[in-house]
Amino acid sequence: MEKDCIFCKIASGEIGTEFLYESDDIVAFRDLNPQAPTHILLIPKKHIPKISEIKKEDEALIGKMIDVANLLAAKENILENGYRMVFNCGKDAGQEVFHIHLHLLGGRKMIWPPG
Ligand code: DGP
Numbered sequence: 001m002e003k004d005c006i007f008c009k010i011a012s013g014e015i016g017t018e019f020l021y022e023s024d025d026i027v028a029f030r031d032l033n034p035q036a037p038t039h040i041l042l043i044p045k046k047h048i049p050k051i052s053e054i055k056k057e058d059e060a061l062i063g064k065m066i067d068v069a070n071l072l073a074a075k076e077n078i079l080e081n082g083y084r085m086v087f088n089c090g091k092d093a094g095q096e097v098f099h100i101h102l103h104l105l106g107g108r109k110m111i112w113p114p115g
C-alpha cells in the first residue's frame with residue numbers, strides 16, 4: 001500500500017466505495033467520471049504504478065482482471081453489443097492515477113481510433 005495513492009485507499013476500504021466485485025487481490029468499482037453508461041474500474045490491491053511496470057509474477061493477476069471484466073460485462077448486459085477494455089499508460093495516454101486500473105466501458109457505440 002502506497003500512503004498517498006487514492007486507489008490503494010479505495011482498495012483497503014480507507015475511502016468508502018461501493019465494490020461491484022472484490023476478491024483477495026482485485027476490486028472493481030464505478031468510475032467517478034463515467035465516459036459511457038457502463039464505466040467500471042478494475043484494480044489490483046497490490047500497488048503497481050503503470051502497466052509498463054508489471055513483472056512476470058503479475059501475469060496471472062492481469063489475466064484475472066480481464067476475466068473479472070468479462071464477468072462484469074455480462075452482469076451489465078453489454079456482452080452481446082460489445083465493450084472496450086483500456087489501460088492508460090503514462091502521460092500521452094492520459095493516465096491520471098498511478099495505480100494500474102483497467103477501464104471497462106460499454107453501453108454505447110464507440111469510435112475508433114480513440115481520442
Ligand atoms: P486514468 O486517466 O486512466 O488514470 O483514469 C483514472 C480514472 O479514475 C478517471 O476516469 C477518474 C477515476 N477516478 C479518479 N479518482 C477516483 C475516485 O476517487 N473514485 C472513483 N470511483 N473513480 C476515480
